[in-house]
Amino acid sequence: MWSTLTLVVTMATVSAAIELNITRSFNVGFQCDFCRTMPQAANGWTAHIVFSKPIDSLHMYRADIVQTPADGKDYVITNKTHNGDLDTGEDLCLNFTAWTQNFTLPEVYFYMEGIDQPQEGGGGGGGGSGQTTTSGQTTTSDQTTASGQTTASDQTTASGQTTASDQTTASGQTTTTTSGPTTASDQTTASGQTTASDQTTASGQTTASGQTTASDQTTASAQTTASGQTRTSGQTTASGQTTASDQTTASGQTTASGQTTASGQTTASDQTTASGPTTASDQTTTSGQTTASGQTTASGQTTASGPTTASGQTTASDQTTASGQTRASDQTTASGQTTASGQTTTSDQTTASGQTATTTTATTTTAPPSNDGGSTVLWELKNIPQSSADPFGLINTQSKGRFNEGSLSVVSDPAGGSGEVLRAFYKKGSYVRIKDQRGAQFYSTPTSPRLTMKLTYDIYFSPGFDFVKGGKLPGLFGGTRDCSGGRHSDTCFSTRLMWRRLGHGEVYAYFTRDQAAGLCDQPNNICNSRSGTSLGRGNWQFKVGEWQTIAQRVTLNTPGQKDGQVQVWLNGQKKLDVQNLNFRTRSDLKIEGLFFSTFFGGSGASWAPSADCSTYYKNFVISA
Structure with a gap:
């Protein structure tokens, strides 16, 4: 879930704090941008971003990180070529993404060496857990059964045969690892970093946020929602309504039926089959054998390699690249820049707009390319x-x-x-x-x-x-x-x-x-x-x-x-x-x-x- 938050960054030698808007927040981190007016000129600069609580990693967009702290708090950054020379009164604008599995945002400070006074990190916040609660480091082995309302916080590890029924919630800075046969029924919510191995079955309403990895045989039925970074390997079957957002990677044999929506960066390899209405947005890559039936919509940058078959109503917008053997039947619409190589067959109604380049063998049917915007x-x-x-x-x-x-x-x-x-x-x-x-x-x-x-x-x-x-x-x-x-x-x-x-x-x-x-x-x-x-x-x-x-x-x-x-x-x-x-x-x-x-x-x-x-x-x- 995206939201707009406000973060206050205190300048060490400036009397008033600078209030900054975090442009994006998500389950495992946040992003913010800020500008500071230079109190004096600088010919090259070094600065610190200090967090009151440890973060997992930091990515700067307009500066280089030259020192990553062992405790995850005090990051040292320096200028890039284009923003090294600054005059008095000129604005220095920076932005960054911080990745953390703490649900409570830390205090953040920024200071420049030789200009501001150093700022040490402050204290942090806390969190709470629900009705039946395990906190700290918890390990369960062999056969574990939990019924009723269960909440696990901090680090939880379960091995052997694990069954959770009714309402199960894992929150906080949480790593949940299950090995062996695992069954979750009714309403299951996992946040933070979640890893499931061997045979995993989830029924009812299942929501996974943060970084989720499922390997071997995974079956999800009814309504399934995965946000953050999600990886599934081995044999994966999803039925009902399935939504994957942010970065999703599926390898092995993947079958999705019902309504499937993938947003963010999505990669599917080996054999992928999607039936029912399917929507892929932003950057989508499919390799191996891909079959899509029903209504299929791909927007953003889409790349398909290997044999690809699309039936029903298919719409591809922006930049689309298909290599190998590609077949599109019924109504197909491609807009933006479209490139198809290998053997390509389009039948029934086909419309291509924007810049279209087609290199084919065998039979090819394409609409003529549209105006490139400069011929008239x-x-x-x-x-x-x-x-x-x-x-x-x-x-x-x-x-x-x-x-x-x-x-x-x-x-x-x-x-x-x-x-x-x-x-x-x-x-x-x-x-x-x-x-x-x-x-x-x-x-x-x-x-x-x-x-x-x-x-x-x-x-x-x-x-x-x-x-x-x-x-x-x-x-x-x-x-x-x-x-x-x-x-x-x-x-x-x-x-x-x-x-x-x-x-x-x-x-x-x-x-x-x-x-x-x-x-x-x-x-x-x-x-x-x-x-x-x-x-x-x-x-x-x-x-x-x-x-x-x-x-x-x-x-x-x-x-x-x-x-x-x-x-x-x-x-x-x-x-x-x-x-x-x-x-x-x-x-x-x-x-x-x-x-x-x-x-x-x-x-x-x-x-x-x-x-x-x-x-x-x-x-x-x-x-x-």
């Missing part, structure tokens, strides 16, 4: 008009968000090519808050609003261009002109590009904060609650003194679904493809056109260039 030119500007006031002749009449201050001009090609180009000049020491030749910004709507739009242009950085810490570049926008400068809104979005240190590129997006879980966990994605979201930072690198062609394609989501997409190409090579995005909640919000925005920053003087410099632009194209 809606507007282009090959020759720049001789007007620095409105070089496009198409600047939106709304003045909000516009500035120039003499930075824009039409000049000869700096590389010696024919034709005029647009120049954006940045004065030495300028950044977004210095209103003196800091760059330029305006909105242009040369086409009608659309759900998919691709912007392409050529860019040239002047020789000796110092990228410093970063700056903005043109992108796309939709809705009102309010999604920039730290302003987020559900009535607009923008997807400008940015250069960062050493010319590393990214998409700098402003959109609704309600995004798919895991977006900020992906490599090179950096989410900042006070400003934009960096997508694919460092996926490409701009060069100075030469023309480069950059292209950005945005596909809006269906309102109520997180199925939007951003793609970037540099010189014809795809550098970024981010899916499952949420740009809008209303159908009337569409992509309006070009958001021409370029300046150094960042909002502080540390972003400013140390010498005059320029960027140049030509060959603007908007396509759909």
Whole structure:
């Protein structure tokens, strides 16, 4: 069960504590993000995250862990390359996931070496157990029978033949291990880390949360729910309504009947059979022989290898890859990027949308690939008009968000090519808050609003261009002109590009904060609650003194679904493809056109260039 909690992290030398929102909490841990304003400059830094009670492990997303404590309390972290140099007043934003089987959250402290005073971990909380209670370390051997209401906390080990009836609950920081024949009936709930070996039979309503491992022969009937990390090996049979969430791995022979739902990362190997309505979301991998009958829906990234047969109504969305022998019958719909290799047969009604690549032998029936988002030119500007006031002749009449201050001009090609180009000049020491030749910004709507739009242009950085810490570049926008400068809104979005240190590129997006879980966990994605979201930072690198062609394609989501997409190409090579995005909640919000925005920053003087410099632009194209 997901919930939103609040965690207070105390800064050692700051009078007021910083209250942080934990974006995700789950049965075996929690995740939080936080920003601290630097009281002084730092050129590289080392910090500590201290927990008042031990945790099992820690994963940092914007810093490196350099020392893992033996007691699980005091973790030492250091900066990554992109966030090592910090100025006074600049925000340092970090986030982490802590894994623990303690149900009571610990106190958490953060301090930086040489800046804050060290913080020692504090005391912890406690827990309680139910009516018939065993606490501490409990071991039962041979034949054990428990009836009535039973609660086991801490560490419980049962060997031999074990039978639990009526209501059985295992809670706390609990490791439950059963070996030999085990039967659980009526309502059974296991939380924490649970391991069942040999022959295990669960009937009635069964819920397992945390890390669960079942080996050999496992049979679950009626309603079964597994959350957290679940592994089943050997022969597994589930009947009735079965739900598996988070990370689920099934190996050996697996049969699921009735209604089956798998979310998170799901892997099934060897022989897998699913009958009835089956839904798999996020990342799903099946290997060996796979048969799905009835209604089957796969969303996210789906990979099937070996012989695969799907009958009934089958829908695959986003990225789907099938290798080996694949047969789909009746009504089949594939959207997003679909690749099938080996022998592929599709019959009856087949619809493929997005990018479809099919390599087959024998008989193949596929729908023609859809438009790639860039073949129909809606507007282009090959020759720049001789007007620095409105070089496009198409600047939106709304003045909000516009500035120039003499930075824009039409000049000869700096590389010696024919034709005029647009120049954006940045004065030495300028950044977004210095209103003196800091760059330029305006909105242009040369086409009608659309759900998919691709912007392409050529860019040239002047020789000796110092990228410093970063700056903005043109992108796309939709809705009102309010999604920039730290302003987020559900009535607009923008997807400008940015250069960062050493010319590393990214998409700098402003959109609704309600995004798919895991977006900020992906490599090179950096989410900042006070400003934009960096997508694919460092996926490409701009060069100075030469023309480069950059292209950005945005596909809006269906309102109520997180199925939007951003793609970037540099010189014809795809550098970024981010899916499952949420740009809008209303159908009337569409992509309006070009958001021409370029300046150094960042909002502080540390972003400013140390010498005059320029960027140049030509060959603007908007396509759909």
